[in-house]
Amino acid sequence: MGLKPMGLDEKAKEILIYQPNPLVSVQSDGKILITVTKSEMGQGVRTSMPMILAEEMGVDPAIFILQQASPSSKYKGISLGTGGSTSLKTMWTPLRKAGLEVKDGLLRAAEIFFGVNRDQLSIRGSSVVTKDGRSVSFGDLVPIAVKLEPNKYLEPLKKVSSRNYLGKDxxxxDAPAIVNGSARYGIDMRPKALKFAAIKRPPVWGNTLKSFDATVTLSVPGVRRVEVITAGVAVVADNSYAAFLGREKLKVRWNSGPHTAFDSDDYQRQLTQNLESPGKVARKDGVYPEPHNDFKTIEATYSFPFHAHAPLEPMNATAHVTQTETHVWVGSQWPDAIVPLASKITSHPQEKVNVHVPLLGGGFGRRSAPDPALEVIELANILKTPVQIIWDRADDLRGGYYHPASIHGMSALLNPSKQEALYYSHKVSSPSILRSSNPKSPDLAVVNTELLGARDVPYGIDAVEISYHELPLHIPLWWWRAIQFVPNIYARECFIDEIALSLDRDPLEYRQSLLSKSIQDPALLERLMNVISIAKEKSNWPNPSRKNRALGVACMDYEGTTVVQVAEVSVSKKRFKIHKIYTVIDCGLVVNPLGVNAQVEGAIVWALSALKSQIHFKKGRVVEKNYKEYPVLRYSEMPEVNTTIVDSDRNPQGVGEPPVPCVIPAVLNAIARAGGPRYRSLPITKR
Amino acid sequence: MIDLNLNEKTFKIDAPDEMPLLWVLRDVLGMTGTKFGCGVGVCATCTILENGKAVMACQITLEKTKGNRYTTIEGLSKDGDHPVQKAWVQCDVAQCGYCQPGMIMEACSLLSEVSSPSESAINKAFSNHICRCGTYPRIKQAMSLLVNSGKKE
Known part of the structure; x- marks a missing residue:
């Protein structure tokens, strides 16, 4: 060995690593590495997840070095999939367990080091100290710790006892790297000798490539190659500009497929007709009351349009396929899903497929679809040199994976003399996201998923009927921040206001009375009642802060996170302004309040953006091509935000999605109460 | 070959005259701090400074850079200690962070023009920008921090 010069590799070999758990390792040089198993897309997992581990380990999270996980068999049982507001919910116990394991190992090593019992030892900074004042650094304990047997008798996790970091802002x-421009997103990956590619894609789903002429394209300075891949025709160039310009010059002819007449307005009309189809009844409580002259039926149809995610960082992925290995760099919310599919493309075994996950410039669900990674792997497999496929905004808005349109048929039978509702029905007509994302999904799962927020209506009404009416669609559909809860809660919570209005009841107090009569999970009802009563006080319900304004309310439970939102709006000459959104949220134990507040702010922006925009199809093509046609909320439109986080010792629940759905109905209910129209169709274009 | 005055250095750029500065920065020079969002000047993600004033790098061709001085997020400060960067960290503005270099450059431009811009001037400047994550309230906080500290000085 002495023949070789001392290189970095050899030095690295001298470092011993104690890794009792795949989530944490302590090195003999004193470094503590934490593996972050969820993708960072702004929701703050790289900040909050280490806090949980640190609290259990008894150290300051600032001492950790973070590593982003790549798919690997070593994370048995832990999915790298990031979505559905499940990161802290699912990682809470594994992170605490990892903290406990590493702490136990270091303390056992320290027992040997000092020759004392555990009760003489404690952790201070990144050292173990004895009661008589001796100290040893974690790094110096590693040589002992690596020889320890795993502790089979590790004490079980207890209720959180310390809150040195948990619950504190x-x-x-990643803020320092973000503000100096060094934070790296997928689009910033620059492996050596990187080429850039743009794809000319079929303008209509189902159209196929007939022929193309790349003569002019290949004469564009910087354009190197033109290749056909499954997604379309790839123009490979020295830079993105040449790739886009070369693509513009490409002459392509397409074979027409079966969907060249598809029109989203027609489709929405079909969805309305589809409400009359038998559908699948998911819930039927009680019996429809015997008719009576005093009873009154009210009905309403709500519509929700197609939406894109439009994260600010357009879709992109970078790959290098060598003879033996596949590397892909992609801001993915679901890197695990890419591995087997990539392995099929490059014929490399799955352990030779390396998915590297940089920061995501927004995800919102779109980045859990594997398409950008797979198309670049296909191209890189042809080129055998590193290449990045970059989407422009039109590619992004026209590239599928939409949140689908839906129509909601609502009806209720009321007894006005008793000011009560006797029957409530919600029919959802839509194409199924679940079936589109996985065609093998069983019907029961489809119905339960598409009815999230509709089927679980918590109110105490004697007769309730909820059904799903599926209308298949050829366009790929995908998960979108707060998923089906958004359209379903919009219809449900607006219609509850319509019922309250018909019964001449205050909408907030009416919800309280419906919940008090409900026979659903008492813990859930208690949480709902609690957040509502706090919101009532915070918003000074029913009195708006100024004369010409009105308040509107909506509430829900989002798989364990309970939210109520109150909007304050004003209406004049058919224009409305949203002044303030109050949110009261109970999301279990709060890990990072600063992060929870940010997620609530973000959820409000997400929901209010959805009031402004939609994706249209005309003759099979998507009409919108940029933020001009697909507007989102701007700075000047941002209402004041007033958020109350309810303290709780339940395990942490989700935060990113739960504060989205109620914003829309709270605003629409407020507009109606302020003397504006009752909007039952989105987006609201007249402002 | 065009001389590009960028972050107080001169770069010799061999690229077509029509290439937007955004791609010169990102793909020719490999300076990826300036981000791509829309390419048509509607999201302001790629905002940089031209002679101290905010411009969108996707809207400036290489040819038009002649005689001008440019600053990108990488050139704003050596150690991330520009007052705007510090205020952004202090107010924990960023979420995904992708739009923030553009937002920060906008703030620098605005504050260099007038040390305490009015609320409507702030509204106007940032309403060119898109943030999908929802950092607007914290941008507002950071701006009010900067405006107030400017007033004290």
Whole structure:
């Protein structure tokens, strides 16, 4: 060995690593590495997840070095999939367990080091100290710790006892890199000798490539190659500009497929007709009351349009396929899903497929679809040199994976003399996201998923009927921040206001009375009642802060996170302004309040953006091509935000999605109460 | 070959005259701090400074850079200690962070023009920008921090 010069590799070999758990390792040089198993897309997992581990380990999270996980068999049982507001919910126990394991190992090593019992030892900074004042650094304990047998008798996790970090505001760990421009997103990956590619894609789903002429394209300075891949025709160039310009010059002819007449307005009309189809009844409580002259039926149809995610960082992925290995760099919310599919493309075994996950410039669900990674792997497999496929905004808005349109048929039978509702029905007509994302999904799962927020209506009404009416669609559909809860809660919570209005009841107090009569999970009802009563006080319900304004309310439970939102709006000459959104949220134990507040702010922006825009199809093509046609909320439109986080010792629940759905109905209910129209169709274009 | 005055250095750029500065920065120079969002000047993600004033790098061709001085997020400060960067960290503005270089450059431009811009001037400047994550309230906080500290000085 002495023949070789001392290289970095050899030095690295001298470092011993104690890794009792795949989530944490302590090195003999004193470094503590934490593996972040969820993708960072702004929701703050790289900040909050280490806090949980640190609390259990008894150290300051600032001492950790973060590593982003790549798919690997070593994370048995832990999915790298990031979505559905499940990161802290699912990682809470594994992270605490990892903290406990590493702490136990270091303390056992320290027992040997000092020759004392555990009760003489404690952790201070990144050292173990004895009661008589001796100290040893974690790094120096590693040589002992690596020889320890795993502790089979590790004490079980107890109720959280310390809150040195949990529940305290912690600033974003990546902020310094973000503000100096060094934070790296997928689009910033620059492996050596990188080429850039743009794809000319079929303008209509189902159209196929007939022929193309790349003569002019290949004469564009910087354009190197033109290749056909499954997604379309790829123009490979020295830079993105040449790739886009070369693509513009490409002459392509397409074979027409079966969907060249598809029109989203027609489709929405079909969805309305589809409400009359038998559908699948998911819930039927009680019996429809015997008719009576005093009873009154009210009905309403709500519509929700197609939406894109439009994260600010357009879709992109970078790959290098060598003879033996596949590397892909992609801001993915679901890197695990890419591995087997990539392996099929490059014929490399799955353990030779390396998915590297940089920061995501927004995800919102779109980045859990594997398409950008797979198309670049296909191209890189042809080129055998590193290449990045970059989408422009039109590619992004026209590239599918939409949140689908839906129509909601609502009806209720009321007894006005008793000011009560006797029957409530919600029919959802839509194409199924679940079936589109996985055609093998069983019907029961489809119905339950598409009815999220509709089927679980918590109110105490004697007769309730909820059904799903599926209308298949050829366009790929995908998960979108707060998923089906958004359209379903919009219809449900607006219609509850319509019922309250018909019964001449205050909408907030009416919800309280419906919940008090409900026979659903008492813990859930208690949480709902609690957040509502706090919101009532905070918003000074029913009195708006100024004369010409009105308040509107909506509430829900989002798989364990309970939310109520109150909007304050004013209406004049058919224009409305949203002044303030109050949110009261019970999301279980709060890990990072600063992060929870940010997620609520973000959820409000997401929901209010959805009031402004939609994706249309005309003759099979998507009409919108940029933020001009697909507008989102701007700075000047941002209402004041007033958020109350309810303290709780339940395990942490989700935060990113739960504060989205109620914003829309709260605003629409407020507009109606302010003397504006009752909007039952989105977006609202007249402002 | 065009001389590009960028972050107080001169770069010799061999690229077509029509290439937007955005791609010169990102793909020719490999300076990826300036981000691509829309390419048509509607999201302001790629905002940089031209002679101290905010411009969108996707809207400036290489040819038009002649005689001008440019600053990108990488050139704003050596150690991330520009007052705007500090205020952004202090107010924990960023979520995904992708729009923030553009927002920060906008703030620098605005504050260099007038040390305490009015609320409507702030509204106007940032309403060119898109943030999908929802950092607007914290941008507002950071701006009010900067405006107030400007007033004290």
């Amino acid at each position: 912690r600033k974003r760990v």
